[in-house]
Amino acid sequence: MSRLRGSLLWLGLLALASCRIEDHTPTGTRRDEEAVQSIVTRYARTLSDRDWGAARRLFWPDATYSGPMLPMDGDGHQAVPIDLALGVLARRLEGLDPARFDIRILRADYRQEGDLAAVWLLTRRVLPVAGSVAEREWYEHMVLRHIGDEWRILSLAATPSRRGPPHAEP
Numbered sequence: 001m002s003r004l005r006g007s008l009l010w011l012g013l014l015a016l017a018s019c020r021i022e023d024h025t026p027t028g029t030r031r032d033e034e035a036v037q038s039i040v041t042r043y044a045r046t047l048s049d050r051d052w053g054a055a056r057r058l059f060w061p062d063a064t065y066s067g068p069m070l071p072m073d074g075d076g077h078q079a080v081p082i083d084l085a086l087g088v089l090a091r092r093l094e095g096l097d098p099a100r101f102d103i104r105i106l107r108a109d110y111r112q113e114g115d116l117a118a119v120w121l122l123t124r125r126v127l128p129v130a131g132s133v134a135e136r137e138w139y140e141h142m143v144l145r146h147i148g149d150e151w152r153i154l155s156l157a158a159t160p161s162r163r164g165p166p167h168a169e170p
Helices: 003-017 028-046 052-056 082-093
Strands: 059-065 104-113 115-127 132-146 152-162 168-169
Touching: 028 104, 028 115, 028 132, 052 082, 052 152, 059 082, 082 104
Parallel strands: 059 152
Antiparallel strands: 104 115, 115 132, 132 152, 132 168
16 A cells, blocks of 8 residues: 555656646736836827827837728728828818717737737727717727837727627717
8 A cells, every 4th residue: 555655646746747837928027018008098098089199109100000990992991001090080080079089998908029019909989970979899909019118009900899780879
């Protein structure tokens, strides 16, 4: 019996020694994560406030946007320079009541690898539609790049959720 106990103890120690907990902690610092989260928050706030200059400063000069807020052509949606996207959005919203456009972040999932960070967002957007507004959830994917001592958005892609029709309000 003592030999069986010894064998079981030996097998247990061997199994314990071979077990490792894999560490998938993202690279970067807590300061990096806070900087990225700050940009994500300011993104929603500056667009909702229609502060186009402040929104533009969150992006790198060669940043791109892809999403259905831009006019569609026969090929669907393409990535366009962020300046074009913000200009189109500003023209669409010019003169409209502030209550007819809003972006709120419902959820943000963050991942960082070195000088790149990605954030998946679930947002709720209120958008002007034919004299009314439509409220709908959107998925957005933001890629940020750390250059020098600052983080900025490199690309942004957005698409409405297919979980249900938009909720129109009078």
